[in-house]
Amino acid sequence: MYSRDGLIVRFANSFCLKYLSFLPLLAFLLVILPAAAATSQAAEQQKQAVQPPMRFVIVRSLLCQENCPEWISAEGRITSDTPARLKKILKAASGRKLPVVFRSEGGDVDAAYAMGRMIRKAGLETAVGGTRLKGCPTADPRCDAAIAKDGSSIGYTYSAGAYCFSACPLAFAGGTSRVSSQWALIGVHQITTIYNRMRISYRIEYKIVNGKKKEISRKEVGRKVAGQTSSTKLGKKSSAALTAYLKEMGVDDDVIDQMMSATPDSIKIVPPAEALRMRLMTDMLAYNEWPGMPLCAPDAPAEAVCHGHPPAQAPAAAPSGG
Structure with missing residues (x-):
């Protein structure tokens, strides 16, 4: 997980001046100073990253015929330029409120904050899930050949084995509705600066x-x-930024305790019940629901392709005769 702190400047006691023989x-x-790096990272991410930088694809479901749901597939590491890529794909969505489906090992914390705020401002939902595009091989489920020039594609999502780790839950927290399933994983750990x-x-x-x-x-x-x-000590500035962000997103700051309980080279998997309690998740997907489904409207018909269907109401009893 990455973070940013402000520059800390402390001049060294010694320095060297070289004078020339003219005026001025x-x-x-030469100054040696300790400075909080522009980026910081978890220990395991100092090694070669497993995922490439996050890429976004607008996907339409191939599991239906008419009025098919669409979503934004967001997979890969969160880097400093990921918010700019998200801004570009939101522009391509032309105002459509498409859920953002995350599958990410994490990355830059400040970038995750920026993404979460962009998602919340746009009024979008989020989910944890992977995306498989039509015609792609198993080893490359989002192959370039399946993506059109405008960045769109056709495919379906899955929960089993999908994950949102490290800084990813911070971006995920930006959703107006935040869902996952029992087969997907949400994980956090300490921030290493x-x-x-x-x-x-x-x-x-x-x-x-x-x-x-x-x-x-x-x-x-x-x-x-x-x-x-x-x-791994969470400094005052970083702690204040994290606490303020979680409050802004409506997430309980108990998430911080979860983060601090796992060393940077490990992951604390947050059980769905805990994620719901802390409001990191707002709902859990049912067995027949999939990531990328929009949240059902209160008056959604039973056949609507959405998650969280309102409970069916029993028919009113017929009046009895006198």
């Missing part, structure tokens, strides 16, 4: 005023990572 004087200042020690070079211009040196300009000319440290 020029110098290069990577701190970079940076060596920064400056070009500094001086002039002599009344016999004293005065800096008149400073320009950064280069920086290089000079070492790294990491921490």
Whole structure:
């Protein structure tokens, strides 16, 4: 799982100035400073990633003939440019409120926050599930050949073996309706923040005023990572951002306890009952419902292709004779 913290600047006690023999004087200042890296990651994601970066596909169900549901299949790692890709696919959807179906190992936390907010602003539902496109082989269920030039395709979703791990549940939390099934997995773990020690070079211009040196300009000319440290402690800024985001999405902050109970190289699977209690999920899919189905309207007919059908009402009893 990735996160971002603000830059922490602390100048080193020693530095080196190189003077030239003319005025104004020029110098290069080498500074070593610890800085919270622009990205941080879980230990297992420092290794080679299993999934490629997240890609979005608009899919229409092949399991029906008329008024077939559509959804946005979102599969892959969440990277810093994933929100921009999501924005592009939402534009392609032309205002249609299509559920977003996630299958992801996680990724960048700030990007997940941005995605969740985009999903909530657009009024979209989310689900955990995988997508298989028509005509694709088993080993490549979302093959390029099945995707049209406009980014659309035909296929179906599945729950068994689908997962939403690490930062993925944060993006998933953006849904107005958030569903999964007993055969799909939602998992969380601690955030590991990577701190970079940076060596920064400056070009500094001086002039002599009344016999004293005065800096008149400073320009950064280069920086290089000079070492790294990491921490699983959730800092004040990261903790405040996470708490505020969960509150914004209507999710109980007990999720944080779940996250902190699992080390970065493991995953805490959140049982469906717990996910429902914490409002990370709003409903569980029935055995005959699949990810990508829209939520049923209160007056939806029994034959409507949607999840969460309203309970059938018993017919009113006929009045008895006097």
